Amino acid sequence: MSVAVAQAAERIDFGASGKAGHAMLTRLCDDFGGRLVGTAANRGALEQLASELRALGYAPTLERFTMPGWERGDDRVELVAPFARRLRVAALAYSHPHAAFEADLVAIGDGRPADYPENVGGKIALLNHSTTLPVREFVRTAAERGLRGVLFVDREAGGQLLARTGSFVGESLPIPVYSITQEEGGWLQRLLARGRPVRARMETRSRCAPVETANLVLRIAGRSPETIVVGAHFDSWDLGQGALDNGLGIAQLYALAHALRGREPGRTIELIWFNAEELGLWGSRHAAESRRDAPIVAMLNLDMVGVPIAVNALGDASLVPSLERWNAARAAKLPVGVQNVNWFGSDHTSFQLEGVRAITFNASIPRESVRYYHDFADSIDKLPEKIVADSAAVIGELVLALADGRELSATRRSPEETAALFTGFGLEPRMRGVGWWPLATKPSAR
Ligand SMILES: [Zn+2]
Numbered sequence: 001m002s003v004a005v006a007q008a009a010e011r012i013d014f015g016a017s018g019k020a021g022h023a024m025l026t027r028l029c030d031d032f033g034g035r036l037v038g039t040a041a042n043r044g045a046l047e048q049l050a051s052e053l054r055a056l057g058y059a060p061t062l063e064r065f066t067m068p069g070w071e072r073g074d075d076r077v078e079l080v081a082p083f084a085r086r087l088r089v090a091a092l093a094y095s096h097p098h099a100a101f102e103a104d105l106v107a108i109g110d111g112r113p114a115d116y117p118e119n120v121g122g123k124i125a126l127l128n129h130s131t132t133l134p135v136r137e138f139v140r141t142a143a144e145r146g147l148r149g150v151l152f153v154d155r156e157a158g159g160q161l162l163a164r165t166g167s168f169v170g171e172s173l174p175i176p177v178y179s180i181t182q183e184e185g186g187w188l189q190r191l192l193a194r195g196r197p198v199r200a201r202m203e204t205r206s207r208c209a210p211v212e213t214a215n216l217v218l219r220i221a222g223r224s225p226e227t228i229v230v231g232a233h234f235d236s237w238d239l240g241q242g243a244l245d246n247g248l249g250i251a252q253l254y255a256l257a258h259a260l261r262g263r264e265p266g267r268t269i270e271l272i273w274f275n276a277e278e279l280g281l282w283g284s285r286h287a288a289e290s291r292r293d294a295p296i297v298a299m300l301n302l303d304m305v306g307v308p309i310a311v312n313a314l315g316d317a318s319l320v321p322s323l324e325r326w327n328a329a330r331a332a333k334l335p336v337g338v339q340n341v342n343w344f345g346s347d348h349t350s351f352q353l354e355g356v357r358a359i360t361f362n363a364s365i366p367r368e369s370v371r372y373y374h375d376f377a378d379s380i381d382k383l384p385e386k387i388v389a390d391s392a393a394v395i396g397e398l399v400l401a402l403a404d405g406r407e408l409s410a411t412r413r414s415p416e417e418t419a420a421l422f423t424g425f426g427l428e429p430r431m432r433g434v435g436w437w438p439l440a441t442k443p444s445a446r
Pocket residue numbers: 233245246277303304
């Protein structure tokens with residue numbers, strides 16, 4: 001990536017394209033709402049995005065796949081003692097229907113075996129928000145101890161719920177798990193601590209069901225078949241509009257498409273809107289697996305990326321010199337520069353597991369916008385146009401530098417090097433906890 005290439009990139013007005021991306025996202029959010037995979041809203045919004053890309057002169061394609069899905073039903077968790085009150089709850093994905101039952105509540109601390117009191121069989125557990133265990137681990141222990149359900153207290157105050165997946169492998173949960181608010185969770189914990197009997201009625205109608213869905217792919221052919229993949233997850237949770245998580249990434253990818261109209265980059269640029277990230281990275285797994293033989297130079301993941309302060313090589317040191325040179329050649333350098341720290345749990349992981357170099361940005365979003373993610377208030381009014389415009393400018397420059405530069409080649413890491421990418425950053429326990437370690441056992445999305 002030469003200085004000349006970096007300067008050429010700056011002449012494209014990515015900021016104006018970012019504003020167009022924000023306007024497109026506003027239509028998507030307001031016309032469809034949250035985009036939980038498998039819902040009519042998800043399908044409608046994906047078709048709308050495709051049609052807006054066609055209006056830019058492109059021919060995007062759908063890459064279909066099937067996966068273990070999940071539908072939210074009319075679930076109810078009601079306090080029956082010491083008084084009647086319907087609790088504010090959101091089932092974790094892959095919670096499964098059961099006949100309504102009533103049971104006493106019991107506090108299980110952080111959900112580790114040592115945290116359990118005696119005689120919890122037949123009860124509903126109240127789990128602290130401070131737990132660090134993956135859902136799969138605490139739910140397994142809870143089911144083994146004979147618990148009938150888990151209420152997981154939220155880490156954010158203010159009546160918020162945190163929608164989240166209960167399984168990265170698509171298994172139905174052995175007992176239902178619900179997010180409940182910090183306020184009601186604390187209330188119940190205080191009653192239990194005073195020895196008051198607390199009893200609830202639980203009825204789960206949410207259900208697991210296979211889903212046919214698709215990623216949306218836009219290929220901007222370059223002079224070389226070598227490819228830069230830029231991905232952002234399209235799906236969101238259903239409680240709000242999914243504006244920050246990850247409408248922001250949808251808008252940033254759209255802004256790239258908008259800015260690159262009529263251009264032929266040096267390398268091919270593939271923009272991929274992944275589906276079903278929130279349920280367990282299903283879309284990016286499908287995309288990465290179906291590109292096993294593709295000459296991918298790098299994959300850039302945009303999941304809740306605000307205005308960048310650093311670019312992150314996600315543990316692959318072979319990327320660092322090129323990223324350093326790119327940042328050094330920029331007029332406005334990233335304040336923190338280049339970082340190299342891997343983390344688990346968004347779509348870059350799927351590509352890393354196939355040996356592809358992955359990149360993201362360190363780009364935190366202001367708390368007044370980001371705190372609502374996965375809940376009701378993740379709506380377009382929380383996303384200032386300026387965040388999309390300013391971030392799109394940095395993202396656009398990096399993508400063009402990767403596409404037009406001659407550095408790096410489409411080589412992949414060996415499986416051993418890939419394993420070291422995770423063990424080197426202490427990610428193995430977390431991955432084992434969700435069922436993704438050892439690496440060969442992770443299930444495929446087909
Ligand atoms: Zn996300």
